[in-house]
Amino acid sequence: MMEYDNMMDSDFKEDFGPKIQVSAADRYHVDFELSNVDISLANSLRRVMHAEVPTIAIDLVEIEVNTSVLADEFISHRLGLIPLNSSEIDNLSYSRDCDCEQNCERCSVTLTLHAKCTGDEVMKVYARDLVVGFNRPNSEIGNPVITDPDGLGSLICKLRKGQELKLSCIAKKGIAKEHAKWSPTSAIGFEYDPHNKLHHLDLWYEQDAEAEWPKSKYADVEEPPAEGQPFDYDAVPSRFYFEVEGIGNIQSDAIILEGVKELQRKLAGLIHGLGESEGMNGEYDGPRSPDGMDTGAGYLEQGYSTPYGNPGAASAWGGGATAYGTTPYGNSGSNGWS
Amino acid sequence: MPGRTKTRDDAPEEVDTSMDDAPTSAQQPAEEENGDAMQEDEEEGEEDPFEEEEEPQRVRILPGSSETAASFEFLKEGHTLGNALRYIIMKNPDVEFCAYAIPHPSEDKMNLRIQTYDTTTAAAALAKGLQDLEDLCDVVADEFWTQREKFEATPEQVRKRQEEAERRQAAQAS
Numbered sequence: 280m281m282e283y284d285n286m287m288d289s290d291f292k293e294d295f296g297p298k299i300q301v302s303a304a305d306r307y308h309v310d311f312e313l314s315n316v317d318i319s320l321a322n323s324l325r326r327v328m329h330a331e332v333p334t335i336a337i338d339l340v341e342i343e344v345n346t347s348v349l350a351d352e353f354i355s356h357r358l359g360l361i362p363l364n365s366s367e368i369d370n371l372s373y374s375r376d377c378d379c380e381q382n383c384e385r386c387s388v389t390l391t392l393h394a395k396c397t398g399d400e401v402m403k404v405y406a407r408d409l410v411v412g413f414n415r416p417n418s419e420i421g422n423p424v425i426t427d428p429d430g431l432g433s434l435i436c437k438l439r440k441g442q443e444l445k446l447s448c449i450a451k452k453g454i455a456k457e458h459a460k461w462s463p464t465s466a467i468g469f470e471y472d473p474h475n476k477l478h479h480l481d482l483w484y485e486q487d488a489e490a491e492w493p494k495s496k497y498a499d500v501e502e503p504p505a506e507g508q509p510f511d512y513d514a515v516p517s518r519f520y521f522e523v524e525g526i527g528n529i530q531s532d533a534i535i536l537e538g539v540k541e542l543q544r545k546l547a548g549l550i551h552g553l554g555e556s557e558g559m560n561g562e563y564d565g566p567r568s569p570d571g572m573d574t575g576a577g578y579l580e581q582g583y584s585t586p587y588g589n590p591g592a593a594s595a596w597g598g599g600a601t602a603y604g605t606t607p608y609g610n611s612g613s614n615g616w617s
Numbered sequence: 618m619p620g621r622t623k624t625r626d627d628a629p630e631e632v633d634t635s636m637d638d639a640p641t642s643a644q645q646p647a648e649e650e651n652g653d654a655m656q657e658d659e660e661e662g663e664e665d666p667f668e669e670e671e672e673p674q675r676v677r678i679l680p681g682s683s684e685t686a687a688s689f690e691f692l693k694e695g696h697t698l699g700n701a702l703r704y705i706i707m708k709n710p711d712v713e714f715c716a717y718a719i720p721h722p723s724e725d726k727m728n729l730r731i732q733t734y735d736t737t738t739a740a741a742a743l744a745k746g747l748q749d750l751e752d753l754c755d756v757v758a759d760e761f762w763t764q765r766e767k768f769e770a771t772p773e774q775v776r777k778r779q780e781e782a783e784r785r786q787a788a789q790a791s
Contacts, residue, residue: 296756296760297753297756297757297760298760299757299760299761299764300764301761301764301765301767301768302768304765304768304769305777305781309765311761311764313757316753316757317701317704319700319701319703319704320701320704320705320750320753320757322696322700322701323696323697323698323700323701324757326696326697327697330697331697428785428788532761532765535761536758536761536762539754539757539758539761540758542697542698542701542750542754543751543754543755545694545697545698546698546747546748546750546751546754547751548675549675549676549691549698549747550744550747550748550751552674552675552676553676553740553743553744553747554744
């Protein structure tokens with residue numbers, strides 16, 4: 280125990296602790312190298328950023344008027360995919376956890392849209408035309424993400440003269456595991472071992488894999504294998520190259536922090552759950568035989584039975600009255616596999 | 618059953634077993650083995666409905682577990698937690714063996730097997746693993762944030778940002 284703690288505290292942290300090197304960062308991208316961690320942790324981080332960082336997206340659409348050429352559900356789907364600003368999403372609760380009946384300002388943001396084409400030209404309805412309701416946790420959340428220089432946002436639909444679109448949407452908090460519209464990222468690049476030293480990849484080739492496959496952009500960061508170097512069976516990957524690409528609903532660097540936070544939230548939930556059961560029943564009910572393979576009945580009738588399941592009588596192994604002992608196959612007493 | 622030659626009719630009526638009689642494996646169903654403990658929990662939750670929404674027990678010990686060798690079943694967890702947890706628990710020198718599995722892809726369950734030396738228990742190793750992983754996450758988050766801040770400060774990045782802003786302004790003006 281002590282050794283382990285020491286290792287964690289001093290040497291471990293300084294020499295082998297996780298290291299990060301950021302190589303590019305802007306509003307939509309963060310490229311970084313995570314090193315000195317196990318592949319399992321790096322992959323957990325990738326997975327959690329991909330699927331479990333909460334954002335907000337339109338989830339319910341009530342269409343009042345739709346005389347456009349597009350079907351109601353088609354427009355609803357398009358609305359769902361519009362990225363909405365998800366800053367300080369922690370202040371918004373999941374609708375399913377909220378105390379309200381269906382949805383309220385603590386668990387949702389309302390957006391409305393009303394457009395009618397009156398001119399002769401085709402009217403384009405954009406995300407900027409969505410009107411965000413008031414009573415939001417903050418003034419940013421729920422705003423459609425607009426990145427183009429004209430400030431239009433995503434195109435929702437086109438209307439010809441006389442066509443009208445009137446609807447209201449309820450945007451809710453969610454995660455991409457449920458629907459990809461809640462994804463904070465459009466892509467996460469994840470790679471390691473650019474020279475394939477570990478042989479995790481089996482590269483297809485005609486004559487020479489080395490010549491035919493393009494080099495990774497990280498190839499010159501790592502030492503290429505020396506000529507004729509034998510394969511190292513003990514080698515494990517330790518440098519991981521991430522390229523996180525956000526879509527603007529969450530700042531790119533916040534995606535990573537939120538990802539770690541989400542992972543921790545998972546752990547905290549489990550620690551909490553375990554702690555609770557520990558207090559009530561000691562987590563694991565009482566001492567038992569080391570092999571633990573005795574039947575349930577064995578430990579219930581305490582005071583008499585041995586840990587190995589009272590021989591002869593009613594144990595699963597002893598034959599006799601159990602289902603095992605009386606197979607229809609005539610090999611009673613043995614284990615049933617003849 | 619390769620050795621099976623008799624038909625069902627040949628077997629005497631009273632000896633015949635139905636699927637329900639025979640356990641599917643050597644292990645007893647969980648309810649019998651250590652179900653009491655878990656059930657107690659649930660009843661507790663039902664008794665006072667005001668004290669937090671009954672969060673169903675998300676971890677349970679599978680039957681056939683002992684003090685130092687236990688299998689845990691996690692509900693609603695997957696590779697994201699399983700693999701990282703397996704790694705961190707295996708790092709614990711008191712742990713002899715740790716592995717995880719997702720027994721079936723369409724069941725939202727993850728099994729974790731822990732076998733420890735006599736110096737600790739499987740449950741303690743799990744608790745320690747969870748805590749260690751949380752600490753490790755803290756370190757990663759801190760490290761990321763310091764590096765991100767540092768990166769921002771390089772003049773190259775400042776210049777890049779400025780250029781981008783100017784480009785955007787120019788595009789907006791035209």
